[in-house]
Amino acid sequence: MRLAMLDIGSAAARLDIVDLASPRMPRATWSVKSRSHLAEHTLPDGRVTEEGIADAVRAVRRCVRAAADKPTEALIAYGTSAVRDASNGARLRKRLGEAAGVRIGVLTPRDEAAVTYHAARRWHGRSGRLMTTVDIGGGTVDVATGTSTDPHRVVSLPHGAARLTRQFLPDDPPTRAQLAELRRELHETIPPSLRGVEAGHPLALSKVLRQLAVLTESVPHATVRRPHRLRLQELSRWIPRLAELDHQQRAKLPGVSRSRGRRILAGAIVAEVIMESLELPELEICPWGLRQGLVYRFLEARTRTRAEALDLVGSLFD
Template sequence: MRLAVLDVGSNAAHLHVVDARPGGPPQSVFRLKAPTLLADSVDDDGALSDDAVDRLVSAVTETVDASRRHAVTDLIPLATATIRDATNVEEIRHRVREAAGIELRSLSGEDEARVTFLAVRRWLDRSAGPVLLLDIGGATAEIAAGTGELPDVAVSLPLGAARITRTMLPCHPARPRDVAAVHRHVLRSVRAHAARVDGYTHKGGFARGDGAARGGGTALDGYARPGGTARPIATSKTFKQLARVAGADGRLTLAGLRDWIPRLAAMRPEERAELPGVAASRSRQLLAGAIIAAAMMEALDITHVDVCPWALREGLLLRRITELSTP
């Protein structure tokens, strides 16, 4: 069967076409990304501007047309938080319906976290044991934790990189007081929910395992849960870019983020865009992403995360394949 997911977010509409069969991973056929650039186009009343809606409709129409050219039989269209939370979302859906012939759907932030967790679990395999997941989007950030294919805990917070840039980081280069204010805000917001995932961090009172007894490992290594050791995993374009800039080999450390945050703060967006793996469309919000990532890790006592290449889009495809193969 030929499936596709269309993920319409604050930076772009991403189309991913795959061939799928029950029991096997989806095989990529085609990808297309059409810019939406919605991050700086939210009015004071929470509505997307007319120009932003025009860009969004154009991007969706382009990607839907491409899906039809590739004979997609089942298209999963998803509008993420920037569109879902817009006060003119009904107008947006109507215009997309009229122009592209599809109905944009949305998940709650918690459901997005659950679907992303499914993708991470499939990428890792069940034998990897418990997982603690962090995800930073344009409008929201998600935390999920669990031992199975679906998380035991899923939290969504209004801490997206584009949202924080727009509301709390007006200047680039950024003022130290603004950087500090963002860090405090994220730290306070995440700590308010940290008790829900305490069982997946060393604060939760895990019995120490051999790794901790030897003195090695990280804040999560060596703290045993039934079925294995909790593994901190991050997804999203923000974490991928930060890992390219401040990490190595798909791993991002809190120490690396702390080193890079003042350097990113001192840069103009066009200077950040010259860093490896950083797109010009995301360079302005890269600093916010770094501060959010560091504060989330600090609040949860995580010293590193491994970056997973699968995220929400892959989770939606995997879930749909399971649905279609279930009698």
């Protein structure tokens, strides 16, 4: 069976086709991505502009059209926080669903963190050992801990890198006052929320953290494409430099994509505060995330009929 998965995020829409008959971990055998620009067109009040909706619709249509000649048995389409948290989210999801030809689901922050944690546990293995995942998305930051395939505690805060950039860092580059206000907000909310969390083995999820790892582990004229860790000491050393650059200059740095040049600074500061709060000198980079977690959920449901499997995975979404 080949499963199509359409992920609509703050930076891009991505459609993967996954071969579920693969004897190894099911991987995407084909993929296409198109920039959605949702983060760039989300206003401070959370509303996505008409231009932003149109851009996202075009991105979804490009993905679906590109996959038109790729036979699949099912399409699961979902939006991340950029879609879920939009103040005009109902209209946005309706338009995106019309473009995709299927209903666009969204996960609650806690469910999204749990599914992502599940993927990380599968990747890392060693069930029974305490593990912690840190996931910095566009709208939320999630910290999940547990010893089995599902977390026993999830902390989800509205401190995603794109959201914080809109709320606290409107200037590019930001002013010292804006940076101070952002740090004050994070230090007032993150440490109390993480109080009592036992870190265990820490894993970093999300593209923001992976790009920060590439940036901080690289040296002049030698980019580390697949870093194994994000170190707090190196991260803290880079933050002042990132704060001095505008988004175009940041996008020229090793590992930093153009779509995340603006938000990478807020993401770095959030990561620093979390690592300091949990006393983590480093995070191990995990390449898996929400997509892989959803694939595993679907595989676990396949002991039933195909229709029941789709219903069970669909029940995860609002």
